[in-house]
Amino acid sequence: MIIFDNVWKRYAKELFRPAPPALQNVSFALERGHTLGLIGANGAGKSTSIRLLMDFIRPDQGTIRLFDRPAADLSLRNRVGYLPETASFPANLTVLDLIRFTGTTCGMTPQQQRERGEHLLNELGIWEARKKRLRTYSKGMQQRANFVLALLNDPVLLILDEPMSGLDPLGRGQIIDLIQRLKNQGKTILFCSHILGDVDRLVDRLLVLHKGQVLFNDQPGDLLAQFGVTNIEAAFLALIEQQSGECHVA
Amino acid sequence: MLPKIWSLARLVLIDGLRRHALIGLILLAFGLEVGGLLFVDFIPRDIGRASADFILSVGWLTGFLFLLFHAVQTMAWDEERRTIHTILARPISRSQYVLGVFLGLAVLLLLLNAILAALGFGVLVSIKGSIKAVYFTHLSLPHYLLAWAGLFCIELMILAVILLFSGLVRGGFPVLLLTVSYYFICTGLPVVRDAFATRFGEAAGPLTTLLKGLTMVFPDFGRFDFKALVTRESAPAAIQHLTTDLLLLALYLTIALWLAAMVYQRRDLQ
Numbered sequence: 001m002i003i004f005d006n007v008w009k010r011y012a013k014e015l016f017r018p019a020p021p022a023l024q025n026v027s028f029a030l031e032r033g034h035t036l037g038l039i040g041a042n043g044a045g046k047s048t049s050i051r052l053l054m055d056f057i058r059p060d061q062g063t064i065r066l067f068d069r070p071a072a073d074l075s076l077r078n079r080v081g082y083l084p085e086t087a088s089f090p091a092n093l094t095v096l097d098l099i100r101f102t103g104t105t106c107g108m109t110p111q112q113q114r115e116r117g118e119h120l121l122n123e124l125g126i127w128e129a130r131k132k133r134l135r136t137y138s139k140g141m142q143q144r145a146n147f148v149l150a151l152l153n154d155p156v157l158l159i160l161d162e163p164m165s166g167l168d169p170l171g172r173g174q175i176i177d178l179i180q181r182l183k184n185q186g187k188t189i190l191f192c193s194h195i196l197g198d199v200d201r202l203v204d205r206l207l208v209l210h211k212g213q214v215l216f217n218d219q220p221g222d223l224l225a226q227f228g229v230t231n232i233e234a235a236f237l238a239l240i241e242q243q244s245g246e247c248h249v250a
Numbered sequence: 251m252l253p254k255i256w257s258l259a260r261l262v263l264i265d266g267l268r269r270h271a272l273i274g275l276i277l278l279a280f281g282l283e284v285g286g287l288l289f290v291d292f293i294p295r296d297i298g299r300a301s302a303d304f305i306l307s308v309g310w311l312t313g314f315l316f317l318l319f320h321a322v323q324t325m326a327w328d329e330e331r332r333t334i335h336t337i338l339a340r341p342i343s344r345s346q347y348v349l350g351v352f353l354g355l356a357v358l359l360l361l362l363n364a365i366l367a368a369l370g371f372g373v374l375v376s377i378k379g380s381i382k383a384v385y386f387t388h389l390s391l392p393h394y395l396l397a398w399a400g401l402f403c404i405e406l407m408i409l410a411v412i413l414l415f416s417g418l419v420r421g422g423f424p425v426l427l428l429t430v431s432y433y434f435i436c437t438g439l440p441v442v443r444d445a446f447a448t449r450f451g452e453a454a455g456p457l458t459t460l461l462k463g464l465t466m467v468f469p470d471f472g473r474f475d476f477k478a479l480v481t482r483e484s485a486p487a488a489i490q491h492l493t494t495d496l497l498l499l500a501l502y503l504t505i506a507l508w509l510a511a512m513v514y515q516r517r518d519l520q
Contacts, residue, residue: 054339
């Protein structure tokens with residue numbers, strides 16, 4: 001469903017001074033119905049990978065395909081639900097305004113928009129706040145509003161950028177339950193997070209990025225076995241330490 | 251394609267209508283227009299023309315402030331706050347994004363001009379009714395509307411260029427500076443061209459041609475300035491060129507928006 005093949009990406013830092021590559025020769029694939037956790041420290045290339053998947057930025061080298069089509073293909077968007085890292089809405093709109101926009105662009109009828117919108121707003125607990133402006137929402141409410149928009153068109157593939165970011169334990173629990181339900185419904189999910197405990201519970205496969213390079217791409221159990229530890233956090237730290245040690249030796 | 255463009259334009263429109271700053275801008279302009287009533291006594295003669303000039307100048311100033319402090323910021327905020335990611339995550343292309351934002355801001359501008367034109371006309375009628383006919387002989391509603399339409403055309407050209415600049419450079423302030431520079435070049439170019447023609451005549455052939463050619467990039471806004479007609483009884487020759495001017499406007503907008511769409515299509519949206 002997702003194929004990332006030898007992708008390189010470098011941001012222009014300043015005029016005539018190129019920055020180090022944000023991604024170096026990154027390859028991975030995600031099959032239908034699987035959940036992939038993308039983990040790494042800040043600056044590892046997680047958000048860059050997601051922006052490349054969403055075609056907000058373009059790779060310098062390599063190819064990215066979703067549903068066997070180039071990532072730039074507009075028709076794919078109908079089947080993808082995207083959750084940005086930070087809620088980023090025009091300040092004076094309500095969630096209903098954005099439901100209408102999302103529904104119209106995805107080709108939903110007004111009745112479908114109403115029914116699906118009402119269902120999701122109730123499910124995520126923001127029905128009462130539907131007419132309030134989004135700037136008055138708390139961080140948790142904004143994240144849930146984002147989820148409503150991401151799920152409105154019942155997408156097959158979900159791309160979630162730090163879905164638990166900035167949420168309190170209660171909000172995090174709700175979002176984890178939601179992702180678990182979506183996983184049980186057979187949705188394909190790619191999400192990145194630096195809260196490794198959450199990743200542990202949800203993913204089928206794990207992709208560890210470090211300074212733009214893939215350090216690990218397999219099942220979480222294999223990573224745990226590789227370092228003889230019982231949780232992802234300890235395994236991740238051991239992997240990073242091992243990599244840093246190799247770099248120093250080199 | 252059109253429902254997608256309109257659905258985005260609707261978001262831009264609603265967001266703008268709910269902004270307190272825009273409501274404040276309308277109130278400020280209304281205050282200025284009504285304030286014009288107080289200064290009638292200080293104008294020695296030709297009160298009609300001076301009043302119409304004043305009302306339309308207030309309208310122009312308000313539109314220009316809208317362009318610099320709302321349109322420029324809307325584009326900049328979309329990128330700085332990554333609202334553009336929320337929008338483009340839907341099945342909407344970057345070209346449709348450019349057209350949707352342009353349409354939304356253009357409708358907002360149209361509403362702003364319509365409100366100020368209606369209030370301004372009320373002020374002019376009040377002034378006309380309160381002084382002797384000799385000081386305000388004629389007030390033509392069609393020409394008044396034409397003058398506002400002219401202002402709107404100029405604002406549309408600047409708006410299209412703002413979208414192009416917003417694609418080319420990042421940040422609201424550089425776009426604002428570029429827009430102001432563009433406006434000054436557009437208004438200054440005809441003056442420079444006339445000065446050259448007067449001073450050098452035929453001798454400045456290539457330079458005159460170059461200055462004329464630059465008008466394709468920096469249009470002569472004077473073609474859309476119909477202020478002088480509002481209080482005139484006969485329609486002058488300027489109106490005869492209206493069709494040509496409108497065609498040039500359509501061509502200019504098409505090229506500027508096409509370029510803006512091309513720029514957005516090719517660049518990274520970090």
